[in-house]
Amino acid sequence: ATGLETRQLAAVLKTLGTRIGMDSGMEATSSKTGLMYDVRMEEHKMELVSWHPEQPDRIRLPWEALKKSGYVKRCHIMQATPATQDEICMVHSQELYEELKTIPDKSWEELRAMSRKHEGVYFNKSTFSSAMLAVGGLLDLTEQVVSGKLKNGMALIRPPGHHADRGCCSGFCFFNNVAIAAQVAIEKMNVKRVLIVDWDIHHGNGTQRIFWNNNKVLLFSFHRYDNGNFYPSSPIAGCSYVGGEGALGYNMNMAWSNAIMGDAEYIAAINRVLLPVAYEFNPELVLISCGFDSAEGDPLGGFKVTPAGYAHMTHALSALADGKVVIALEGGYNLASVSASTCACVAALLGDPLPRVQSLVPNIEGTQCIEDLLRCMSKHWHSLQRPSNGCGCATPSQTTEQDSVVCSDIHVCGHLPPAMIQMLPPSFLPVVPIIKRKTFPIPDSVFRMPLVPWCQHVKDVQPLPPPTDLDMFQKCVVCSTNRDIWLCLICHHAYCGHLGSRHISDHQKDACHGMALSLSDPMVWCYTCSTYVVDDEMLGYLVFDAFKKRFAPLSEQCIVSS
Numbered sequence: 201a202t203g204l205e206t207r208q209l210a211a212v213l214k215t216l217g218t219r220i221g222m223d224s225g226m227e228a229t230s231s232k233t234g235l236m237y238d239v240r241m242e243e244h245k246m247e248l249v250s251w252h253p254e255q256p257d258r259i260r261l262p263w264e265a266l267k268k269s270g271y272v273k274r275c276h277i278m279q280a281t282p283a284t285q286d287e288i289c290m291v292h293s294q295e296l297y298e299e300l301k302t303i304p305d306k307s308w309e310e311l312r313a314m315s316r317k318h319e320g321v322y323f324n325k326s327t328f329s330s331a332m333l334a335v336g337g338l339l340d341l342t343e344q345v346v347s348g349k350l351k352n353g354m355a356l357i358r359p360p361g362h363h364a365d366r367g368c369c370s371g372f373c374f375f376n377n378v379a380i381a382a383q384v385a386i387e388k389m390n391v392k393r394v395l396i397v398d399w400d401i402h403h404g405n406g407t408q409r410i411f412w413n414n415n416k417v418l419l420f421s422f423h424r425y426d427n428g429n430f431y432p433s434s435p436i437a438g439c440s441y442v443g444g445e446g447a448l449g450y451n452m453n454m455a456w457s458n459a460i461m462g463d464a465e466y467i468a469a470i471n472r473v474l475l476p477v478a479y480e481f482n483p484e485l486v487l488i489s490c491g492f493d494s495a496e497g498d499p500l501g502g503f504k505v506t507p508a509g510y511a512h513m514t515h516a517l518s519a520l521a522d523g524k525v526v527i528a529l530e531g532g533y534n535l536a537s538v539s540a541s542t543c544a545c546v547a548a549l550l551g552d553p554l555p556r557v558q559s560l561v562p563n564i565e566g567t568q569c570i571e572d573l574l575r576c577m578s579k580h581w582h583s584l585q586r587p588s589n590g591c592g593c594a595t596p597s598q599t600t601e602q603d604s605v606v607c608s609d610i611h612v613c614g615h616l617p618p619a620m621i622q623m624l625p626p627s628f629l630p631v632v633p634i635i636k637r638k639t640f641p642i643p644d645s646v647f648r649m650p651l652v653p654w655c656q657h658v659k660d661v662q663p664l665p666p667p668t669d670l671d672m673f674q675k676c677v678v679c680s681t682n683r684d685i686w687l688c689l690i691c692h693h694a695y696c697g698h699l700g701s702r703h704i705s706d707h708q709k710d711a712c713h714g715m716a717l718s719l720s721d722p723m724v725w726c727y728t729c730s731t732y733v734v735d736d737e738m739l740g741y742l743v744f745d746a747f748k749k750r751f752a753p754l755s756e757q758c759i760v761s762s
Contacts, residue, residue: 262539408441
């Protein structure tokens with residue numbers, strides 16, 4: 201087609217409401233990788249304090265790294281078009297959209313009140329416009345990839361989205377960017393099957409709820425679970441939650457517990473579980489909820505996935521859906537890790553040689569987590585079914601089918617199958633003794649966030665009991681739940697911060713006690729300022745003692761090699 205014909209076609213498509221990119225010379229982009237970046241998304245920021253983990257530099261610095269590395273010149277650059285109300289409401293409620301639409305007209309006091317209504321978010325005057333650009337930018341890029349105008353792409357967007365549910369904001373998220381992209385692709389782009397891979401350190405609880413009964417979307421989530429104790433501290437993040445009626449097996453939770461995971465564990469899970477199911481599902485589009493808070497050095501995650509690991513995972517997924525892979529930034533709060541990992545993913549999308557991964561041998565805890573997921577999913581996918589594993593126990597495919605949406609086969613067999621045993625080094629065989637670590641290895645990354653004393657409410661904190669007397673497994677004094685518990689640092693009473701109740705927020709409003717320690721992460725949060733507090737001098741000991749008390753029992757169960 202001539203340039204004139206191409207421009208005329210672009211005009212027609214735009215008139216019909218089809219999203220197109222910035223460049224009208226589309227014939228030159230069909231083999232290119234797309235990059236979505238728009239500086240306007242940096243306008244959403246915490247303005248009342250000097251620092252917050254979800255900050256504008258999370259997209260600005262990776263963009264600068266891409267430019268310095270020469271990747272920007274090799275990609276097709278796009279800017280964002282704001283999403284429409286109809287696109288947002290394909291996933292979210294009309295009430296949520298109307299509420300967030302009023303943000304620019306609200307006073308600072310009203311915005312603070314709104315942030316207390318939702319869980320773990322802050323607002324400023326540009327929050328709504330930035331969130332609409334994040335969704336719209338991802339839709340722009342997705343349309344280009346689905347239509348074949350681009351080979352694949354990555355969207356540097358914020359605020360993130362995978363915690364946002366149909367009717368509420370949560371965990372730094374307002375609209376569920378990837379969920380909306382998947383739904384729009386199905387309803388407007390004639391995509392029949394979408395694979396969503398979420399490798400953010402936190403469980404994408406919003407995405408799971410949205411697609412719980414949808415068998416057109418296969419959701420595979422890698423996340424730190426710690427037996428339900430890691431944010432968002434929900435039992436639905438466990439591997440036994442496999443999907444709702446009509447979509448059994450379409451929700452796959454790779455829930456990591458009892459150890460620090462890295463490249464070897466993630467790549468093993470992809471090869472052993474994700475890829476077999478993905479090839480059987482045969483998606484027409486792959487969307488990656490790309491949280492880099494599972495990266496080595498992240499202050500909130502504590503895992504050790506390297507840029508090389510992310511590159512290998514991206515490369516593996518690029519073999520699906522004719523290479524139609526779209527990566528959307530989610531979390532990630534160590535700016536150096538986010539920048540390096542972004543460059544690694546873009547390099548993989550471009551087809552550059554992959555960097556070497558230092559180790560491909562998963563640890564025993566990771567191997568067991570993979571085996572737990574296999575037991576839950578093998579009854580739903582032929583590609584995971586196998587004969588007797590040689591230990592004399594029945595395999596999940598030989599057990600009685602349960603009608604429940606929660607798989608009950610985790611306990612079928614406690615032995616590792618030969619395929620898993622072959623992945624272990626000889627030093628682990630035939631029997632691995634349980635060895636207690638002499639000291640609890642608290643990751644250095646826990647203290648890598650900026651230690652700037654900027655919250656005026658730190659002075660209100662009252663001394664806690666000694667660590668030996670601190671009960672890290674308290675229940676909410678109002679509803680007795682043990683999920684997502686926060687300890688008021690003023691009166692020392694425990695309240696839940698769970699999505700359905702948020703009694704810690706009610707307590708803050710009633711008693712004006714703003715400082716609270718999470719007994720799940722643990723982190724200190726100021727409910728008055730709506731921000732994490734990282735004052736090393738006054739609060740560092742609280743985080744250290746709480747972290748050690750909470751997770752040291754898990755480390756006693758860890759198996760270590762020589």
